[in-house]
Amino acid sequence: xxxxxxxxxxxxxxxxxxxxxxxxxxxxxxxxxxxxxxxxxxxxxxxxxxxxxxxxxxxxxxxxxxxxxxxxxxxxxxxxxxxxxxxxxxxxxxxxxxxxxxxxxxxxxxxxxxxxxxxxxxxxxxxxxxxxxxxxxxxxxxxxxxxxxxxxxxxxxxxxxxx
Numbered sequence: 001x002x003x004x005x006x007x008x009x010x011x012x013x014x015x016x017x018x019x020x021x022x023x024x025x026x027x028x029x030x031x032x033x034x035x036x037x038x039x040x041x042x043x044x045x046x047x048x049x050x051x052x053x054x055x056x057x058x059x060x061x062x063x064x065x066x067x068x069x070x071x072x073x074x075x076x077x078x079x080x081x082x083x084x085x086x087x088x089x090x091x092x093x094x095x096x097x098x099x100x101x102x103x104x105x106x107x108x109x110x111x112x113x114x115x116x117x118x119x120x121x122x123x124x125x126x127x128x129x130x131x132x133x134x135x136x137x138x139x140x141x142x143x144x145x146x147x148x149x150x151x152x153x154x155x156x157x158x159x160x161x162x163x
């Protein structure tokens with residue numbers, strides 16, 4: 001019974017929190033409406049999630065979020081330094097092919113989103129077979145180092161989270 005009312009409990013909680021942040025005021029009415037959204041939306045969309053991924057390591061997911069947040073902060077300063085102080089003809093943009101060991105579409109989506117959220121890199125395309133990701137790096141001398149950093153900092157953790 002509880003599974004039918006809350007088919008995606010994390011999504012339900014997230015919807016309530018996001019709703020309260022959107023209205024920017026915590027009142028009983030807003031909380032009630034957030035709970036209604038948190039119940040109705042997951043119930044209505046449950047048929048479209050037949051094989052939802054299992055989050056195997058929630059603490060690793062928290063660690064991953066902190067690593068990504070830190071990398072975003074650091075990359076903002078690095079990109080600002082490139083834009084403000086580096087001459088245009090000295091910037092070495094590179095396309096980097098990142099071979100993937102990930103097979104879960106959800107994990108690949110998280111990886112591609114992480115790369116795109118981190119300033120200085122953007123995910124451009126996923127190979128048709130899902131075996132590699134094409135990434136554009138704003139400034140790098142060593143595309144192999146960019147590939148290796150993506151694999152060790154992000155893909156390795158995502159493999160543990162979505163095993």
